[in-house]
Amino acid sequence: MDAHGAIARISLAAVQHNLQQAKQLAPSAKAIAVVKANAYGHGDLTMASALKDTADMFAVARFEEAQKLRAGGIRQPILLLSGFLNAAQLEFAALNNFHVCIHEFAQLDVLEKTPLAAPVTIWVKIDSGMHRIGFSPEQADSVFTRISAIKQVVQPVNAMTHFARADEPEQRSVTEAAITCFQQATAGKVKHTALCNSAGVIAFPEAHGDFIRPGIMLYGITPFGDKQGTDFGLRPAMNFTSSLIAVREHKAGEPVGYAGSWVSPRDTRIGVIAVGYGDGYPRMAPEGTPVLVNGRRVPLAGRVAMDMTTVDLGPEGNEQVGDEVILWGDGLAAEEVARHVGTIAYELVTRLTARPRLEYVD
């Protein structure tokens, strides 16, 4: 019996293809491959290594993530999307060719006061409408002026912004306003610009700028809720699988699982899958969420538990213990599963726990 627990099989060729696809969509821009949060659950060092010949830079959200990539032999500049938190991190960043995003006056103070052993490359974050981090367009001038006086900063500086709604086709005007806001705040003042997440790369070619910052699309997933990666020539990288550990005859009127929340309306067969929220399969997945058993779509029945998830195989099914189940991946887009769960595919892949084995193919 070759049944196995949950495995995330990740195609390196797919991720490489997806970066090429992003570069083709933005032929005039360089690419900063976003590998934060363990590369959205795909394994940051392995992903960065697979992309090291095509990515011009990498980006992460946390200082520790950048340190791990450097220690793992990644040589490109690594952009810290939230910058640094203190002088020690800034000193380390300068020495290790981490580019730092500056979005706060507190960071400017540290930058002015901390003697650095090597010049540091800065990306000034402009708040073009997201209103989380970044300097407002009104503050931008004084920030650029202050930074231009700092000797240990590579001059001129770069500027970036982040779109709040580029994934919403009905809200194009919001992103168009963000683009204009950013351009007005930075025109003639910066060396390089970077505006686009994956949605921007795909939907706003006029905003590609000097560098793009694709994240989710590298993993073959689209940022657009009602689409899937293959609609844009992307190849889903992760195949999240497990197998059946039991197949049971089940009588009409009998409940399945905790709380007896699902009761079968007919005599049927129940398949028990070795996957649960202990692997990162979402507990909130409701009945009816599809999975593929030997390529056949069957619905979840009953509650997702820590180690097991049950599906209604139907009276006609001939599935056996040990048969493979695809939770998302080939033939079942993570985007579709996410719609059932009421979340986004970003969260599904990023929330895998440490239990599933990550296996790399090609």
Ligand SMILES: *Cc1c(COP(=O)(O)O)cnc(C)c1O
């Ligand atoms: C995460 C992130 C990205 C990548 O976004 P995707 O939607 O995954 O492409 C780009 N820029 C910033 C600042 C980010 O935080």
